[in-house]
Amino acid sequence: MPVFPYPTTHDVPLILAPMAGVSESPFRRLCRQWGADVVVTEFLSAEGIRRENEATMSKLRFGADERPIGVQIFGADPDAMREAAALVTDVFQPEFIDINFGCPVKKVVRRNGGSGCLKDLDLVEQVIRAVRSGTNLPVTCKIRSGWNEEMRDPVKIALRCQAAGVGAIALHPRTRTQMYTGHAHWDEIAAVVEALEIPVIGNGDIKTAQDALRMRTETGCAGVMIARGSFGQPWIFRQARALLNGEPMPAPPSVEERFAVAIDHCRMVMAYETDLVGAALEFRKHLGWYVKGLPNSAELRRALHTVNSFDEVEGIFAGYLASGWHREALDAAADSVVAAELDAELLETEH
Numbered sequence: 345m346p347v348f349p350y351p352t353t354h355d356v357p358l359i360l361a362p363m364a365g366v367s368e369s370p371f372r373r374l375c376r377q378w379g380a381d382v383v384v385t386e387f388l389s390a391e392g393i394r395r396e397n398e399a400t401m402s403k404l405r406f407g408a409d410e411r412p413i414g415v416q417i418f419g420a421d422p423d424a425m426r427e428a429a430a431l432v433t434d435v436f437q438p439e440f441i442d443i444n445f446g447c448p449v450k451k452v453v454r455r456n457g458g459s460g461c462l463k464d465l466d467l468v469e470q471v472i473r474a475v476r477s478g479t480n481l482p483v484t485c486k487i488r489s490g491w492n493e494e495m496r497d498p499v500k501i502a503l504r505c506q507a508a509g510v511g512a513i514a515l516h517p518r519t520r521t522q523m524y525t526g527h528a529h530w531d532e533i534a535a536v537v538e539a540l541e542i543p544v545i546g547n548g549d550i551k552t553a554q555d556a557l558r559m560r561t562e563t564g565c566a567g568v569m570i571a572r573g574s575f576g577q578p579w580i581f582r583q584a585r586a587l588l589n590g591e592p593m594p595a596p597p598s599v600e601e602r603f604a605v606a607i608d609h610c611r612m613v614m615a616y617e618t619d620l621v622g623a624a625l626e627f628r629k630h631l632g633w634y635v636k637g638l639p640n641s642a643e644l645r646r647a648l649h650t651v652n653s654f655d656e657v658e659g660i661f662a663g664y665l666a667s668g669w670h671r672e673a674l675d676a677a678a679d680s681v682v683a684a685e686l687d688a689e690l691l692e693t694e695h
């Protein structure tokens with residue numbers, strides 16, 4: 345089994361994916377508490393870091409309880425990437441620096457950043473070598489399967505990244521043109537695992553803990569990276585860990601527990617952010633995710649979607665609990681545990 349270039353608690357680490365506007369310090373801490381072995385910051389512009397742009401620098405703050413943590417940077421200018429890596433290393437000392445070769449957003453790829461680099465693999469190598477020359481920390485990268493269908497060749501891209509010296513690589517097996525449509529081609533993760541000597545982290549379409557186990561079994565990936573599957577359910581990491589250990593999956597939290605996690609998350613944000621009004625507005629999306637799927641939750645969602653301060657949240661939750669509607673959720677949760685156990689048994693018989 346290839347060895348990770350940074351310390352991990354488990355042989356097959358579960359990793360919280362880099363996500364702009366989501367994998368921020370409070371959510372990273374929460375996911376670490378719920379069993380994520382490693383976390384990664386959202387992508388940060390190398391130019392912003394090298395110019396010490398205030399907004400960018402503030403996103404680099406993290407706590408000791410988030411470690412091991414990777415700082416993800418993006419940019420197509422090797423000099424800027426080297427300088428950014430050097431500054432991040434000197435000032436913040438994360439466990440590793442991750443290079444983003446996957447971002448599909450127009451604003452980023454227009455300047456060849458993110459997945460834009462995938463059109464030019466010489467540039468990919470140059471960027472990796474530049475970052476490595478700016479830091480003594482391990483350097484990793486996250487790629488997509490290619491720029492578009494014609495250029496789709498994850499093995500070729502990954503081999504070039506390995507040759508340039510990355511210590512691990514995460515693959516989101518979609519092309520840039522696919523954005524987030526279609527499905528992630530897990531067979532491509534298996535092919536890259538087969539071709540490389542360094543750890544390959546699988547990513548894409550893990551919505552449940554069972555999906556994490558399935559990805560590991562089907563692809564042989566060295567680590568599993570979860571992005572959208574963590575929205576409103578950071579306990580997915582604890583559940584996935586149990587399944588990877590061959591243990592029964594812990595039941596999802598009750599509605600009361602789910603609300604307690606959301607409140608915990610609110611408190612972490614309040615402790616971290618300085619602009620609490622802006623932070624509360626930003627937090628509405630998390631609140632929506634925490635209550636997704638609860639019975640009769642339309643009104644609850646509407647109320648949460650209009651909060652202007654964190655103080656309002658507890659009262660809204662209490663109102664919902666007092667209505668008694670959540671009792672139906674308890675029954676639904678019990679059903680989902682039974683379904684999960686059935687799935688796990690089926691998987692065992694298949695492999």
Ligand SMILES: Cc1cc2nc3c(=O)[nH]c(=O)nc-3n(C[C@H](O)[C@H](O)[C@H](O)COP(=O)(O)O)c2cc1C
Binds near residue numbers: 362364385516
């Ligand atoms: C809101 C959001 C923000 C994202 N931001 C980043 C980012 O900053 N860096 C990155 O490498 N990928 C980013 N991604 C991509 C995810 O890390 C991941 O590759 C993708 O969502 C597929 O995984 P999933 O199916 O588990 O969501 C983002 C995805 C989402 C949904």
